[in-house]
Structures are given as C-alpha cells and as structure tokens.
Amino acid sequence: MSDPHAPHADHSKHYIKIWIALLVLLMVSLVPAIIAQQLHLNITGIVVVTAFAVAFIKAYLVIKHFMHLTIEKKYVGFLFLTMLAFMLVFVGGVSPDVMKHEGQRWTNDAAKKVVDEGMKAEKAGGHGEPEKH
Amino acid sequence: MSSSAFPRPIATTRSATGISTGKLAVWWLIASEIVIFGGVLGSYIMHRIGHPEWASQAEHTNTWLGAFNTIVLLSSSLSAVLAHNAAEMKDGKKAAKFLWFTILGAATFLVVKSFEWTHEINAGLTITSHTFWSFYYTAAGIHGLHVLVGGIIMAVIAVDAAKGKDLQRVEAVGLYWHFVDIVWIFLFPLLYISK
Amino acid sequence: MSSTATDTAHGDGHGHDAHAPSGWDDPHGHGGHGAHDAHGHAEPHWLIKYFWSTDHKIIGMQYLFTGMFMALIGGFAVYVFRMQLAFPGMSVPFYGRVTATDYNALVTTHGSVMIFWVAMPVLIAALGNYLIPLMIGCDDMVFPRLNRLSYQLFLISAIVLIYSFFVDGGAFGGAWTAYPPLSAKAEYNLTPTGAPLWLFAVALEFAAFLLGGINFVTTVMNSRAKGMKMFDVPIVVWMIIIASILFMASVGPLIAGAVMLMFDQTIGTGFFDPNKGGDPVLWQHLFWFFGHPEVYVVLLPAMGIVAEVITTFSRKKLFAYKSVLYTAVGTGGLSFFVWAHHQFIAGIDPRMANIFSVTTLLISIPVAEMVFVYIATLFGGSIRLTTPMLWALAFIAEFLLGGVTGIFLGASGADIYFHDTYFVIAHFHYTFFPIAFIASFAALTYWFPKMFGRYMNDTWGKVHFWISIISFNCIFIPLFLLGARGDHRRIYDYTHFPDLMKSGMQDLRILATLSLVVLLVTQVIFLVNFFYSMVKGKKAEQNPWKANTLEWQCPSPPPHGNFPDGLPTVHRGPYEFSHPDRQEDYWPQNAS
Numbered sequence: 050m051s052d053p054h055a056p057h058a059d060h061s062k063h064y065i066k067i068w069i070a071l072l073v074l075l076m077v078s079l080v081p082a083i084i085a086q087q088l089h090l091n092i093t094g095i096v097v098v099t100a101f102a103v104a105f106i107k108a109y110l111v112i113k114h115f116m117h118l119t120i121e122k123k124y125v126g127f128l129f130l131t132m133l134a135f136m137l138v139f140v141g142g143v144s145p146d147v148m149k150h151e152g153q154r155w156t157n158d159a160a161k162k163v164v165d166e167g168m169k170a171e172k173a174g175g176h177g178e179p180e181k182h
Numbered sequence: 183m184s185s186s187a188f189p190r191p192i193a194t195t196r197s198a199t200g201i202s203t204g205k206l207a208v209w210w211l212i213a214s215e216i217v218i219f220g221g222v223l224g225s226y227i228m229h230r231i232g233h234p235e236w237a238s239q240a241e242h243t244n245t246w247l248g249a250f251n252t253i254v255l256l257s258s259s260l261s262a263v264l265a266h267n268a269a270e271m272k273d274g275k276k277a278a279k280f281l282w283f284t285i286l287g288a289a290t291f292l293v294v295k296s297f298e299w300t301h302e303i304n305a306g307l308t309i310t311s312h313t314f315w316s317f318y319y320t321a322a323g324i325h326g327l328h329v330l331v332g333g334i335i336m337a338v339i340a341v342d343a344a345k346g347k348d349l350q351r352v353e354a355v356g357l358y359w360h361f362v363d364i365v366w367i368f369l370f371p372l373l374y375i376s377k
Numbered sequence: 378m379s380s381t382a383t384d385t386a387h388g389d390g391h392g393h394d395a396h397a398p399s400g401w402d403d404p405h406g407h408g409g410h411g412a413h414d415a416h417g418h419a420e421p422h423w424l425i426k427y428f429w430s431t432d433h434k435i436i437g438m439q440y441l442f443t444g445m446f447m448a449l450i451g452g453f454a455v456y457v458f459r460m461q462l463a464f465p466g467m468s469v470p471f472y473g474r475v476t477a478t479d480y481n482a483l484v485t486t487h488g489s490v491m492i493f494w495v496a497m498p499v500l501i502a503a504l505g506n507y508l509i510p511l512m513i514g515c516d517d518m519v520f521p522r523l524n525r526l527s528y529q530l531f532l533i534s535a536i537v538l539i540y541s542f543f544v545d546g547g548a549f550g551g552a553w554t555a556y557p558p559l560s561a562k563a564e565y566n567l568t569p570t571g572a573p574l575w576l577f578a579v580a581l582e583f584a585a586f587l588l589g590g591i592n593f594v595t596t597v598m599n600s601r602a603k604g605m606k607m608f609d610v611p612i613v614v615w616m617i618i619i620a621s622i623l624f625m626a627s628v629g630p631l632i633a634g635a636v637m638l639m640f641d642q643t644i645g646t647g648f649f650d651p652n653k654g655g656d657p658v659l660w661q662h663l664f665w666f667f668g669h670p671e672v673y674v675v676l677l678p679a680m681g682i683v684a685e686v687i688t689t690f691s692r693k694k695l696f697a698y699k700s701v702l703y704t705a706v707g708t709g710g711l712s713f714f715v716w717a718h719h720q721f722i723a724g725i726d727p728r729m730a731n732i733f734s735v736t737t738l739l740i741s742i743p744v745a746e747m748v749f750v751y752i753a754t755l756f757g758g759s760i761r762l763t764t765p766m767l768w769a770l771a772f773i774a775e776f777l778l779g780g781v782t783g784i785f786l787g788a789s790g791a792d793i794y795f796h797d798t799y800f801v802i803a804h805f806h807y808t809f810f811p812i813a814f815i816a817s818f819a820a821l822t823y824w825f826p827k828m829f830g831r832y833m834n835d836t837w838g839k840v841h842f843w844i845s846i847i848s849f850n851c852i853f854i855p856l857f858l859l860g861a862r863g864d865h866r867r868i869y870d871y872t873h874f875p876d877l878m879k880s881g882m883q884d885l886r887i888l889a890t891l892s893l894v895v896l897l898v899t900q901v902i903f904l905v906n907f908f909y910s911m912v913k914g915k916k917a918e919q920n921p922w923k924a925n926t927l928e929w930q931c932p933s934p935p936p937h938g939n940f941p942d943g944l945p946t947v948h949r950g951p952y953e954f955s956h957p958d959r960q961e962d963y964w965p966q967n968a969s
C-alpha cells in the first residue's frame with residue numbers, strides 16, 4: 050500500500066466491478082459446454098481450453114484485485130511462483146510413469162487393461178455419452 | 183480465543199519486513215497449501231490424461247451445481263474483500279457484517295455440496311465406485327474442509343472485529359479465503375467441465 | 378531493511394500508538410502493551426508452567442524431551458531386530474522371541490520414529506524454538522499459542538504412534554516408506570488398525586511441523602532485533618529457516634498422498650491400485666518428492682549447529698558466510714530434482730533414471746562445498762577440543778563418508794546392484810546418524826550451559842563421545858561390506874538364504890549387532906551426565922564459551938521474556954572472533 054498514514058479510500062465500487070467481471074467470465078466458460086451439450090457437438094478440446102483459460106484469468110483477477118498481490122512485496126509473488134514451479138517439476142518427473150502406460154522397454158499392462166476395458170464399456174453404451182445420436 | 187487476555191509478546195508487534203505478522207504468516211500458509219492442492223490435483227490430472235475412459239464417469243457430475251457454487255464462492259470473496267475495505271477504514275462493525283456475509287457464502291457452499299453428494303451417492307456414484315470418483319470426493323473434500331475451517335476462523339474474527347478489535351486480522355483471513363476461492367476456480371473446470 | 382508499515386497501518390485495534398513508524402521497538406517504550414516486560418506477577422502452578430506454557434524455551438524443552446524419549450523407543454526397536462539378525466530365533470533379552478511380523482513392525486517403527494519423532498523434533502523444533510527468539514534478540518515466537526498447539530499436535534501424534542503398537546495385529550510393518558500395495562491393503566500387511574494409525578500419526582506430525590515452520594519463518598522475517606540485517610543472522614537460524622521452507626514446499630504432495638493412502642486402507646478406494654486405474658508408483662513419487670528434500674531438511678540444521686560450534690571453538694570468523702548461505706539455498710532447491718534416485722528399479726522410465734542420476738551427482742557438489750568451507754574455517758584457528766567441538770568435527774568426518782557413498786548409489790547403473798542392500802542402509806546411516814545424533818550431541822553439549830545454567834561434565838562427555846563414535850563405525854562399516862556382497866536389507870532370518878550366509882557374512886552381522894549394543898549402552902553415560910548436570914553441574918556464567926551470538930548475552934538460563942535488560946540492538950555479524958582491533962578475541966553482536 051502506498052502511504053500507511055493516508056486515510057484509506059473506499060474501494061468498494063472497484064471490487065464490485067471485478068466481481069461482475071468474474072461472474073461474466075464464469076458464464077463465458079460455461080457457454081461452450083452448454084453448446085456442446087445442446088447440439089451434441091464433440092468439441093471437448095474447445096470446451097476444456099476455454100474453461101481453463103477462463104480459470105487462469107479469474108485467478109489472476111482475484112490475485113491482483115482481491116489479494117493485492119501485485120502491490121505486495123515482490124518476494125511473496127516469487128514464493129508462490131516457486132511453489133507452482135515445484136509442482137510442475139513434480140508432474141514433469143512423475144508423468145512419464147503415471148500418465149503414460151508404456152515407455153522405453155517397459156509397459157504398464159494393468160493400466161492398459163483398465164483403459165481398454167473402460168473404453169469398450171463406453172462403446173457398448175454403458176454409461177458413456179448417453180445422449181449421443 | 184480472547185486476544186486481549188493473552189499478553190502478546192513484543193515479537194508479534196515487530197515488522198521488519200513491513201508486512202504485518204499475521205498477514206506474513208497467511209502468505210506462508212498459502213504457499214504451503216499450494217503444494218497440498220498441487221499434489222492431489224497434479225495426481226488427478228495425470229490420471230485423467232492417462233485414462234481417457236474416465237470421461238464417461240465425469241459425465242455424471244452436475245455442471246449446474248458446480249457453477250452455482252462458483253457464483254457463491256466468488257460472491258463470498260467479494261464480501262471478504264469488502265470486509266477488508268471496511269477494516270481499512272476502521273469500521274469494525276461493517277467489516278464484521280461483511281465477514282458474516284462471507285460465512286453465509288461458506289455455509290451455502292457446503293449445503294449445496296452436501297445436497298449434490300447425497301444425490302450422487304444415492305445414484306451409486308460413491309468414493310469407491312471408480313477412481314474418478316475417488317479423486318472427485320477427495321479433492322472436493324479437502325477443499326470443503328478448507329471452506330469449513332475458513333468459515334469458523336472468520337466467525338471468531340468477525341466477533342472481535344465487531345468490537346473494533348484486531349482489525350488487521352480481517353485482511354489476513356480474507357487472503358486465505360481468496361485462496362480457497364482460487365482453488366475452486368480450478369476445481370470447477372477440472373471436475374465439472376472436462377468431460 | 379525498510380520498515381515503515383507495521384500492522385498498525387492496517388487498522389490495528391489493540392491500543393498502542395497507531396502511527397508508530399518503526400517495526401523495531403524497544404521493550405520499555407511499550408508501556409502496558411507487551412506484557413512480557415511485566416515481571417512482577419506470581420509464578421503459575423508448575424503444571425501450567427511446564428505443560429501449558431507458551432514460552433518458546435519451555436516448548437523447545439518439551440520437544441527436546443519428547444524427542445529424547447522417542448529416541449529410546451527407536452533405540453529399543455533397533456536393538457531387538459538387530460539381535461534377531463545376529464542370532465536368529467533367539468529369545469532376545471527384555472523382549473522375547475521375535476516373529477517375522479514383529480520384525481517388520483520393529484524395523485518400521487525404528488525408521489519412522491528416528492526420522493519423524495527424533496531428528497525432526499530435536500533438530501528443528503526443539504533447537505528452533507529454543508534458539509530462534511534468543512538468537513535474533515526478541516522475547517518469544519510471534520505466535521506463542523500456535524506454537525503450543527504445534528507441540529500438542531506433535532505430542533498427540535507420538536501418542537497415536539505408541540498406541541498403535543498395542544492394537545490388534547500390532548504396529549504397522551510396511552517400512553517407513555509405506556509402499557503400496559503392502560501398505561494399502563490389510564490382507565497384505567496384516568495390520569488393519571496399525572497401518573492407518575501409523576499414517577494418521579505421520580500426517581499429524583506433518584501438520585504440527587507445518588504450523589511450527591510458519592511460526593519460525595514469520596518470526597525470523599519480522600521480529601529480528603533492531604539493527605540485525607539479513608546477513609547478521611546466525612547460520613544455524615538461517616539453516617532452520619531454510620529447512621522449514623523446504624519442508625513446507627515438499628510435504629504438501631505427501632499430505633495429499635497420505636489422505637489418498639488412508640482412503641485406500643480404510644474405505645477401499647483404488648488410488649494406488651492398478652486394477653482400479655490407480656498407480657502404486659505414484660505413491661513412491663509422492664513419498665520421495667518429500668523424502669529426498671526431507672534429508673536436507675534435517676541436514677541443514679545440523680550443518681548450522683556445526684557452523685556455530687566450530688567458529689566458537691576455533692575463534693575464527695566463518696569462512697565465506699554468504700557462500701554457505703547461498704549454497705544451502707541452492708542445495709535446498711536442487712533437492713527437489715533428485716527424488717527418483719530412490720526408484721531406479723521401481724519401474725520408472727529409464728530415460729528419467731538418466732536425468733535423475735545426473736542431478737543426484739550434481740547435488741553432491743554444493744554439499745561438498747559446505748564441508749570445504751567448514752574445513753577452511755578451522756584452518757589456522759586456535760582450536761579448543763571441547764566436547765561440543767569434538768562432536769562437530771566428528772560430524773564433518775562421518776558425514777563425508779555418507780555423502781561420498783551417496784554418489785555410488787546415485788549412478789543408476791551401480792544402484793541396480795546396490796539398491797535395497799545393506800550398502801544403502803550404511804549410506805544413509807552415515808548421513809542420518811551424524812545429523813540426528815552427532816549434531817544433536819554437539820548442540821546439546823554446546824547450549825547446555827545456556828539451557829540449564831550449568832556445565833555438563835567434560836570428561837564423561839569425552840568418554841561418551843569416543844565410545845559412541847567408535848561403536849558407530851563398527852556398526853556400519855560391516856554393513857557396507859555386507860551390502861557390497863549383496864546382502865538384501867529386508868530379510869528376517871538369513872539362515873534361509875545360504876548365499877547370504879557364506880564366508881563370514883554372519884560374523885559381520887554379529888559384529889554390527891554387538892557394536893550396536895555398546896552404542897546403546899553408552900548412551901546411559903550421556904543421559905546420566907545430562908540429568909545429573911542439570912541439577913548438580915558446575916554453575917555456568919552468562920557466556921561460558923565467549924561466543925558472539927545474542928543467546929549468550931542474556932542470563933543462563935534466560936528468564937521469561939529473555940532479555941531482562943531490554944531487547945538487544947545488533948551492531949555486527951555473528952562471527953567476529955579474534956578481531957585485530959580488540960583486546961578480547963570475541964565481539965558480541967550487541968556490544969557497542
């Protein structure tokens with residue numbers, strides 16, 4: 050904050066604006082999902098990408114305007130980025146084993162079997178995408 | 183939890199960084215929470231990508247209730263920041279009022295959640311029925327626990343704030359609350375939109 | 378350090394001058410606010426004083442004594458299972474016959490107790506609590522009640538763990554690493570109650586240390602004495618802080634993993650069950666992503682203790698203070714990139730094994746650098762071989778062996794052979810024993826006069842030192858030899874494995890076990906010396922070792938509030954020994 054001795058101004062209008070923006074963004078992330086559902090379109094990629102893009106924007110708005118992280122001491126932001134980076138390192142190190150079911154001279158037969166059976170059940174119309182066609 | 187009865191050490195009132203002690207501690211708390219949620223969500227994401235067949239389970243989550251709860255949490259974040267705003271203007275009563283609004287949001291969130299879960303469990307989608315649902319209940323459960331704890335702490339702070347006591351805590355608990363909100367912002371697409 | 382905004386700037390309601398410009402204050406200017414300077418009040422009941430206190434020194438002692446008690450449990454466990462290995466089937470004195478299930482439970486208990494309930498509480502929580510406020514010149518931790526809560530959680534976790542020994546099926550026996558599916562399914566581990574209780578105890582302990590860590594970090598960041606800049610903070614405080622941050626950053630995924638494993642155990646989810654779409658290797662990653670940084674979490678405070686002791690007893694400035702600091706931060710960061718070296722043969726992708734081999738070899742560079750810095754500090758100093766100094770020097774020597782053997786294991790090709798042999802056991806005991814015991818003894822003997830206002834007996838201290846060091850080496854050198862010959866680490870009775878009974882292998886096991894018995898019995902010397910000196914030792918003055926750091930500039934033991942003459946102001950760094958302009962060879966941080 051700028052000067053601790055200055056009387057604090059009322060920022061409530063600004064906060065309400067941000068809140069409205071957040072709600073609008075939420076709607077934006079819902080639109081592709083609704084369209085896909087109503088028109089039976091297979092646009093999972095678009096749905097997911099918009100949803101996550103919107104999530105990042107929403108998070109940014111909350112961090113900047115509600116948590117005031119951008120005007121906090123720099124190292125607080127760096128601390129959070131470091132923590133996130135560690136999580137990326139974790140996922141980076143683990144994903145070759147957990148996300149994939151085969152690699153250089155190894156296969157994870159149990160996982161492959163589960164995936165195959167699951168996909169078959171879906172094709173057979175188990176609970177997969179009941180409204181299609 | 184009365185803060186006046188307890189003699190606060192001089193250490194607590196120092197501020198070599200320029201960040202108040204309570205707020206600094208909340209920043210560190212959030213840092214440690216990032217990796218807790220990072221662990222469970224990272225594991226979930228890797229499994230989702232490795233298991234395309236989970237999509238047919240994710241079909242059954244209720245996007246509308248998820249979206250409604252997002253609105254609830256976003257709004258409770260608004261009242262948390264308005265409480266902070268009031269505290270900055272040294273208006274303890276108003277700050278307390280906004281905190282109670284946030285607590286109301288927390289309660290609504292939890293009520294909706296339990297309604298949603300009851301419905302799903304009755305439909306046979308339990309924590310053991312499929313590993314997708316295991317992640318679903320675990321991730322949302324850990325988050326829900328944070329909502330619950332946040333609500334309780336906020337009630338304690340609101341009572342004090344109404345008396346004009348320890349107003350600096352209003353901001354600190356607000357920061358925690360915004361963090362809980364952000365986690366949900368990501369849980370929503372992860373559990374309710376990716377299908 | 379600029380410090381204009383305090384919490385007063387954010388709507389402080391609790392009564393002191395809302396425009397106080399400085400975060401650095403003096404106790405006398407505070408009137409009725411910082412009630413710690415009001416010393417006139419009546420002494421509380423002793424139960425309240427020792428069990429419900431928020432004083433950081435008392436909490437530090439609680440951690441210390443709990444840790445020491447747990448060390449007895451961990452020590453007893455290792456005695457019993459080592460006896461079984463040396464003399465299979467014998468009825469072990471004070472225990473009886475050791476069944477295979479007992480054996481597993483004892484090994485698991487030993488490992489988890491020594492790391493989670495001895496090394497962590499003694500090195501970080503006890504010393505951190507005791508030393509941080511004293512060394513940075515303030516009256517307490519910033520959150521005294523949070524501090525008390527953190528100890529209480531820790532105590533509950535210890536009680537839960539001990540309770541788990543007595544439940545149906547006995548204590549958990551799936552090793553301290555708790556790999557599923559063994560740990561996840563009661564059909565496999567046969568401890569339907571013991572396993573979840575163990576996991577719960579560990580998770581609770583993590584929560585306690587998270588709270589403690591946040592408290593430590595906030596205290597050091599915000600509440601240093603007036604004038605104490607970043608690079609005036611003693612190395613041991615820095616190390617505890619860096620360790621707390623490492624802990625915070627690495628334990629999160631494992632807390633999440635613990636919840637997942639708990640569900641697998643108790644309600645039958647399949648997070649780690651491949652037949653349900655889960656993955657057991659994920660647990661190993663979650664565990665070691667914490668587990669490797671964890672070894673640096675305990676290493677760094679030990680390194681810090683050694684820095685304090687060797688500077689004081691060689692009367693020299695720490696060689697390259699800033700390098701030590703940057704190295705510690707660098708090592709900490711790098712420790713997040715090596716974890717999968719524990720999983721080389723767990724079925725991880727070989728390409729990842731290459732990467733983790735390289736990072737593992739890289740991390741030995743900063744560790745070696747720190748050791749060199751300490752040796753350079755000793756070089757040319759006027760060395761006084763007191764008991765704490767002996768321990769500190771022994772730490773450097775013994776830890777070196779541990780670090781060097783880590784390089785053998787880090788090379789993924791060699792590790793295919795060494796993995797899960799006694800070579801690994803010997804490797805990590807050459808690191809953990811110096812950390813958890815040698816460094817702790819250095820710390821306890823060094824700070825004892827401050828903690829209790831009396832000296833420990835130096836002669837008995839040295840007797841204890843020499844027997845401990847010799848017997849320690851006699852335990853683990855044989856284990857290196859055994860491991861190099863392929864001795865597998867998870868075997869209950871070697872007589873069933875003729876290949877592992879060949880030419881003298883059993884003799885080495887017996888040698889290790891007998892040395893262990895000597896090591897354990899020797900600790901009685903320490904305990905007697907410790908408790909006897911507490912009440913009957915020679916009285917110690919305020920600054921018996923003529924050291925510079927602030928804890929020596931207040932009475933021994935320090936009263937509630939720590940600095941009766943007002944909180945100190947710092948003028949210089951912590952290691953100004955043998956300064957040419959001064960008559961005395963030391964220069965306290967707060968002396969003008």
Ligand code: HEM
Pocket residue numbers: 554672673676718719737738740741744779780781782783784785786787788792795796797801804805808809
């Ligand atoms: C800070 C001091 C260290 C400590 C406390 C430590 C501790 C440990 C522990 C506890 C284990 C085995 C855990 C188990 O399987 O139950 C281990 C294994 C290992 N350590 Fe260390 N270590 C340290 C330093 C190093 C260094 C400097 C290196 C390499 C440069 C290293 C490389 C390894 C490797 C590769 C293994 C895996 C061996 C295997 O399981 O096959 N360690 N260490």
Ligand SMILES: [Cu+2]
Pocket residue numbers: 668669672715716718719
């Ligand atoms: Cu390691």
